[in-house]
Amino acid sequence: MEADGPSGNLTPLQGFGFEVREVRKGRKLTQKHLARGAGYSEAYVSRVEKGQLVPSERFARGCDVVFGTHGMFQRLRRRMEESDHPSWFVPYVQLEQKATRILDYSTGLVMGLFQTEDYARAIFRAAHPRATDDVVEGKVAARLRRRAVLDREEPPAIWLITHESALRTRVGGPAVMAGQLEYLLHAAELPHVDMQVMPFSAGAPDGQMRPFTLLGMEDSPTALYVDGPQGGRVYEAAKMVGQAADTYDRLRAHASSPDDSAAFVKSLLKEHRP
Structure with a gap:
């Protein structure tokens, strides 16, 4: 999409490409000059300038x-990265990038950090039915x-407790769900990831089906993120974080063991494979 200037109706991705193109032309440089100096191909530069490719951090530094x-x-x-997240979610993303410990309890959908591209795309398309493909793809990226x-x-x-309801909610169809479940099984094999499933048979150990995430910089959680109807919020008050940590311990005690959880996910995977 072309625009006459930065005030045009550009997505953040297209805006980045516009600025690269305008500065390059202002310096009287060709795409070949920029490609050589930044260490990328001319095709890469062209796609960035057209807003068709998310630029890498190295490319931005090269520019x-x-x-x-x-x-x-x-x-x-x-700023482009942050603009693809709702403003209320940016504080969480900033903490997630620095955290050394992440404890997540998801009830309706798989945790965003472990969503596949197709699963995330199906979620964003359903949540934003009138959005353009560029907007949806920006959110997926x-x-x-x-x-x-x-x-x-x-x-x-990372410790994941995923409620059975999230694993049984069909997002994007059988093929998308099969890919998502396979990815979860792969993630659970990583040495720094533990995964448990909260089965329907466990009831509601925390008294309600409320998803939340705890983040910490060492062994103890220092921040709590909770979703809400108007967006999520990060809390850092020691009392609230401590109460959530106690709740998480109860959830772990009621969830299936990691081995049983993996076996359950494998059984669900068979239901989605053609």
């Missing part, structure tokens, strides 16, 4: 070096970027 823009494109990329924490040299220790 700043080539253009002499002193971090402008790195800052623009960070933002969700997938959260996985970077799993690839850190020292990834966070």
Whole structure:
């Protein structure tokens, strides 16, 4: 999509590409010059400028070096990432990126950090039925970027408790669900990930079906994230975090063991495979 200027109806991704193109032209450089200086192909530069490709952090840094823009494109990329998340979710994402310990209890859907691309796309398309494909794809890309924490040299220790209802809710059809369940099984095999399923037979150990996530910088949780009808919120009050940690311990005690949980997910997987 073309626009006459930054005030045009651009998505954040297209806006980044617009700025790259305008600065490049202002410096009288070709796409080949930028590609060589940033260490990427001309095709990559072209797709970024057209808003068709999410730029890497290295590419943004390369633009700043080539253009002499002193971090402008790195800052623009960070703002672009944040813009694909609702404003109320940005504080959580910032904490998630730094956390060394993540404890999650999901009841209606699989935790976002462990959603596959197709599963996330189906969720966002259902939640935003009138949104353009660019908007939906931007949200999907933002969700997938959260996985970077799993690839850190020292990834966070993660404990997932997923309610059976989330695993049985069919999102995007059998093929999408099969891929999602397979991904969960793969994640559960990672040395820093533990997974349990809360079966229907366990009732409601916490008194209600309320999802939440605890994040910590060491062994103890220091922040609590809770979803709400108008968006989620992060709490850091020690009393609230402590109460949520106690609740999480009760949930772990009532959930199926990791081995039994993996076996259950495998049984569900058979139901979705053609």
